[in-house]
Amino acid sequence: MEYIKVSQPLVTQTEVAAVGEVLLSGAYVSGQRVAAFEREFASYVGVKHAVALSSGTAALHLSLLALGIGPGDEVIVPSMTFFATATAVLHAGAKPVFADIDENFCLDPQSVETQLTPRTKALIPVHLFGYAADLDALQKLAQTHSLAVVEDCAQAIGTVYGERKVGSIGDAGAYSFFATKNMTTGEGGMLTTNEDALAELARMLRSHGMQGRDDHVVLGYNYRMTEMEAAIGSIQLQKLDNFNQRRRENSHYLYDHIRELSWIRLQSFDPRVIHSFFWCPIIIEEEAIGISTAAVRQQLHEAGIGTRQRYQEPLYRQPMLRENSPYPRRYDVTCPFNGTTARYEDLHFPNAEKFAGRLLGLPNHPGLDRRQLDRVVEVLHSIK
Numbered sequence: 001m002e003y004i005k006v007s008q009p010l011v012t013q014t015e016v017a018a019v020g021e022v023l024l025s026g027a028y029v030s031g032q033r034v035a036a037f038e039r040e041f042a043s044y045v046g047v048k049h050a051v052a053l054s055s056g057t058a059a060l061h062l063s064l065l066a067l068g069i070g071p072g073d074e075v076i077v078p079s080m081t082f083f084a085t086a087t088a089v090l091h092a093g094a095k096p097v098f099a100d101i102d103e104n105f106c107l108d109p110q111s112v113e114t115q116l117t118p119r120t121k122a123l124i125p126v127h128l129f130g131y132a133a134d135l136d137a138l139q140k141l142a143q144t145h146s147l148a149v150v151e152d153c154a155q156a157i158g159t160v161y162g163e164r165k166v167g168s169i170g171d172a173g174a175y176s177f178f179a180t181k182n183m184t185t186g187e188g189g190m191l192t193t194n195e196d197a198l199a200e201l202a203r204m205l206r207s208h209g210m211q212g213r214d215d216h217v218v219l220g221y222n223y224r225m226t227e228m229e230a231a232i233g234s235i236q237l238q239k240l241d242n243f244n245q246r247r248r249e250n251s252h253y254l255y256d257h258i259r260e261l262s263w264i265r266l267q268s269f270d271p272r273v274i275h276s277f278f279w280c281p282i283i284i285e286e287e288a289i290g291i292s293t294a295a296v297r298q299q300l301h302e303a304g305i306g307t308r309q310r311y312q313e314p315l316y317r318q319p320m321l322r323e324n325s326p327y328p329r330r331y332d333v334t335c336p337f338n339g340t341t342a343r344y345e346d347l348h349f350p351n352a353e354k355f356a357g358r359l360l361g362l363p364n365h366p367g368l369d370r371r372q373l374d375r376v377v378e379v380l381h382s383i384k
């Protein structure tokens with residue numbers, strides 16, 4: 001039986017040849033391929049600057065540092081996302097403050113309002129699964145309260161909000177090119193911004209805080225992207241719109257053919273957003289089908305259909321943030337909540353708790369054909 005994978009990097013001999021060429025050239029870092037990929041990516045997103053980095057986490061971390069966020073500051077993040085959104089805040093020395101998500105699994109502006117304190121300095125809306133957070137409302141909140149906005153675009157390469165690409169609307173955007181993403185460089189990331197000073201500082205921070213060849217002017221890191229990665233990135237970027245179009249078509253095809261199943265709830269979309277469908281998400285109505293989401297996933301797996309099941313818990317329940325974690329840490333597990341100080345593990349946000357663990361991502365990648373999609377549909381109809 002053919003196993004239909006939920007995701008698959010799509011590379012061809014073109015990427016293989018480009019990497020081979022770089023390897024034989026002997027020039028592996030800080031060269032023309034990184035510079036070219038940055039120019040191409042900036043132009044694609046519609047921003048002045050793109051800074052190529054070693055990962056999406058590095059892009060989030062440097063965005064916060066370059067915005068001057070550090071100890072004593074609070075940064076509001078969604079309760080359901082990949083954990084790196086929150087750890088980037090901790091790496092910057094600031095405090096992640098969780099807020100709830102909305103019906104589209106993104107940061108809920110109303111919940112953000114309840115979490116503001118005089119120490120709040122920034123928001124990180126995450127464009128989860130390729131959809132876009134409610135940037136109109138979040139940007140308005142940010143303007144009213146003088147907050148910076150770092151868009152976490154790790155899962156939303158090519159997503160459009162209104163007339164603009166995500167990553168061009170807040171103060172900075174952070175992208176990931178990890179292997180499963182809509183385009184990949186293996187590992188890799190990109191920081192996008194229209195602010196000259198922010199880009200300049202991020203460029204220094206990514207390479208040992210260096211200005212020029214010998215002066216170390218700020219405490220930096222080694223967060224550079226390699227020339228091999230950039231060579232892959234330039235090629236993948238050319239394919240991205242086509243990849244995303246196929247993801248959209250595949251996801252809409254699946255949605256259209258499973259709509260009548262009473263135990264599946266589908267995401268509903270705002271016409272302001274062009275979804276890039278990093279995931280094709282479905283919500284399992286466990287009461288309607290009478291089995292758990294994990295059991296649904298197991299049945300799909302046994303029938304040869306791969307799925308994703310994330311995120312199993314709201315982030316405030318991660319073992320790392322528990323008071324009794326046995327591992328050493330350099331941060332405080334208390335968190336400001338509605339004017340009181342609570343432990344992260346005591347927080348409750350209704351949507352995060354409603355959706356966590358009940359979301360499955362269906363196979364929708366551009367490598368799938370109609371026959372494979374029909375099999376996904378057929379197996380979903382047979383679940384009991």
Ligand SMILES: Cc1ncc(COP(=O)(O)O)c(C=O)c1O
Pocket residue numbers: 054055056057058081082084085126152154155175176177178188189
């Ligand atoms: C929402 C989100 N933020 C940040 C990251 C971190 O990106 P990276 O794995 O490239 O460090 C990811 C990665 O999967 C992500 O999904």
